Amino acid sequence: MNIAVVGTGYVGLVTGTCLADIGHHVTCIDIDEEKVAKLKRSESPIYEPGLEELLERNINSGNLTFTTDYEQGFKDKDVAYIAVGTPENDDGSANLTFVETVAKQIAETAQQDIIVVTKSTVPVGTNHHVLEVLQQHKQDHVNVSVVSNPEFLREGSAIYDTFNGDRIVIGADDQHAADTIEEINRPFNVSVYKTDVASAEMIKYASNAFLATKISFINEVANICERVGANVEDVAIGMGMDDRIGNKFLNAGIGYGGSCFPKDTKALIDIAKRVDYDFKILNQVVDVNTQQQRLLVDKVKDHFNGNLQGKTFGVLGLAFKPNTDDMREAASIVVTKELLDAGATVKAFDPIAMDNAKQVLDDRINYQNNKEDTIQDVDAILILTEWDEFKYLFNNEAFKEIQNPVVFDGRNIYNAEEVSSMTYYSVGR
Numbered sequence: 001m002n003i004a005v006v007g008t009g010y011v012g013l014v015t016g017t018c019l020a021d022i023g024h025h026v027t028c029i030d031i032d033e034e035k036v037a038k039l040k041r042s043e044s045p046i047y048e049p050g051l052e053e054l055l056e057r058n059i060n061s062g063n064l065t066f067t068t069d070y071e072q073g074f075k076d077k078d079v080a081y082i083a084v085g086t087p088e089n090d091d092g093s094a095n096l097t098f099v100e101t102v103a104k105q106i107a108e109t110a111q112q113d114i115i116v117v118t119k120s121t122v123p124v125g126t127n128h129h130v131l132e133v134l135q136q137h138k139q140d141h142v143n144v145s146v147v148s149n150p151e152f153l154r155e156g157s158a159i160y161d162t163f164n165g166d167r168i169v170i171g172a173d174d175q176h177a178a179d180t181i182e183e184i185n186r187p188f189n190v191s192v193y194k195t196d197v198a199s200a201e202m203i204k205y206a207s208n209a210f211l212a213t214k215i216s217f218i219n220e221v222a223n224i225c226e227r228v229g230a231n232v233e234d235v236a237i238g239m240g241m242d243d244r245i246g247n248k249f250l251n252a253g254i255g256y257g258g259s260c261f262p263k264d265t266k267a268l269i270d271i272a273k274r275v276d277y278d279f280k281i282l283n284q285v286v287d288v289n290t291q292q293q294r295l296l297v298d299k300v301k302d303h304f305n306g307n308l309q310g311k312t313f314g315v316l317g318l319a320f321k322p323n324t325d326d327m328r329e330a331a332s333i334v335v336t337k338e339l340l341d342a343g344a345t346v347k348a349f350d351p352i353a354m355d356n357a358k359q360v361l362d363d364r365i366n367y368q369n370n371k372e373d374t375i376q377d378v379d380a381i382l383i384l385t386e387w388d389e390f391k392y393l394f395n396n397e398a399f400k401e402i403q404n405p406v407v408f409d410g411r412n413i414y415n416a417e418e419v420s421s422m423t424y425y426s427v428g429r
């Protein structure tokens with residue numbers, strides 16, 4: 001099948017590359033010339049394990065091309081995927097400007113019948129609106145149809161998730177279009193669930209909101225565990241042994257970040273509000289997460305009797321989670337700003353996200369080249385992202401030299417034996 005993918009971000013690039021890898025002819029289109037130039041050289045503009053290798057293989061085989069030119073991108077394409085961003089508006093609603101622009105561009109460019117697939121996360125009703133835009137701007141001889149095909153991949157394991165997903169959701173009113181998208185995805189060998197468009201759109205938001213709820217729930221349990229002398233890790237294991245609860249997504253810590261849970265929870269609250277429904281639980285999930293991102297700073301302040309003036313902290317991990325360079329809504333944004341505003345000096349290091357961190361974080365941060373330099377001459381170490389290389393810090397020579405180390409672990413990466421030689425704070429234990 002000849003496929004165009006619009007948007008080469010975390011979703012579009014992975015989708016396009018994986019579709020090429022299962023044998024389709026894919027052209028990825030982006031307005032960002034710098035990104036496209038890099039991609040043409042088989043260089044990934046994002047950090048995603050395994051992606052560069054897959055890019056190179058499919059560019060070399062001729063299955064995968066990149067362009068900024070819409071006409072070239074849509075030439076002879078049967079299907080166009082929309083994978084542009086749907087960021088948060090000031091009122092929490094999803095910003096659909098990019099999706100609308102792309103729909104119009106597809107309509108104005110396509111010279112042949114085309115199925116438009118929305119991969120971007122969009123509120124209920126958006127696919128119908130996309131169809132209206134397409135019909136309004138398309139050439140008379142062109143037939144268009146729209147399919148909702150929300151994406152469930154996680155950053156850091158995006159390629160694995162594409163080939164091993166739990167399900168592919170296809171929402172369409174047009175049976176032929178739904179069958180075509182199912183056929184395109186068949187080589188992935190992932191279960192397909194077909195439904196109407198509105199339900200597909202809702203499945204995406206409800207799934208992310210449920211996962212965010214699980215995290216805020218275990219974080220509140222963790223906060224109670226601290227007060228009653230229980231250990232949230234044991235509690236989560238015990239809970240997770242019940243199949244109805246499941247053992248995943250019960251890691252307590254300093255809250256969820258990233259490009260999706262924060263914005264999608266707020267967008268679903270907004271979707272509900274528009275139909276006069278107050279999504280009470282989800283409002284609390286968001287509030288708990290805001291509180292949780294500050295938790296470590298409260299612990300630091302308590303330890304230093306409320307005075308951080310003149311203190312120096314070594315922050316390990318800046319990305320919103322390990323194995324990604326994505327800084328969107330990372331807890332590190334909140335934590336480092338609070339420390340700096342309280343008069344502290346902040347040294348910081350992330351194995352992969354340093355370049356992005358410098359664009360997002362406060363200029364006052366003193367960036368380091370490695371973990372060893374970051375933990376030297378500090379009053380305390382803060383662990384904000386559970387990168388593997390921080391998991392054995394206590395075995396590190398630089399760490400062993402520290403007199404009376406104080407560690408605030410926002411991701412619960414150490415167990416009791418490992419921390420016996422330090423003053424150690426974690427979440428819910």
Ligand SMILES: NC(=O)C1=CN([C@@H]2O[C@H](COP(=O)(O)OP(=O)(O)OC[C@H]3O[C@@H](n4cnc5c(N)ncnc54)[C@H](O)[C@@H]3O)[C@@H](O)[C@H]2O)C=CC1
Pocket residue numbers: 006007008009010011012029030031032035083084085086098101102119120121122151152153154155259260
């Ligand atoms: N990041 C993730 O892990 C996941 C994201 N999603 C959803 O997928 C969508 C995309 O997310 P990301 O890939 O993270 O976004 P991103 O921000 O990383 O990438 C979006 C890309 O679209 C390009 N773009 C914008 N306007 C364009 C236009 N008119 N024509 C061509 N290209 C254009 C931008 O230059 C950028 O490269 C969002 O709706 C998001 O909620 C869904 C599942 C996972």
Ligand SMILES: O=C(O)[C@H]1O[C@H](OP(=O)(O)OP(=O)(O)OC[C@H]2O[C@@H](n3ccc(=O)[nH]c3=O)[C@H](O)[C@@H]2O)[C@H](O)[C@@H](O)[C@@H]1O
Pocket residue numbers: 121151152153154155156208211215248249250251252253254255256257258259260261320321
């Ligand atoms: O719509 C999206 O963009 C994607 O959002 C999440 O994926 P992602 O944001 O890449 O990362 P997750 O692994 O879900 O982690 C999100 C945040 O939750 C936190 N988290 C996760 C799990 C957990 O038990 N505890 C916890 O605090 C992580 O540290 C991270 O900050 C979902 O897992 C994907 O299914 C979805 O496609």
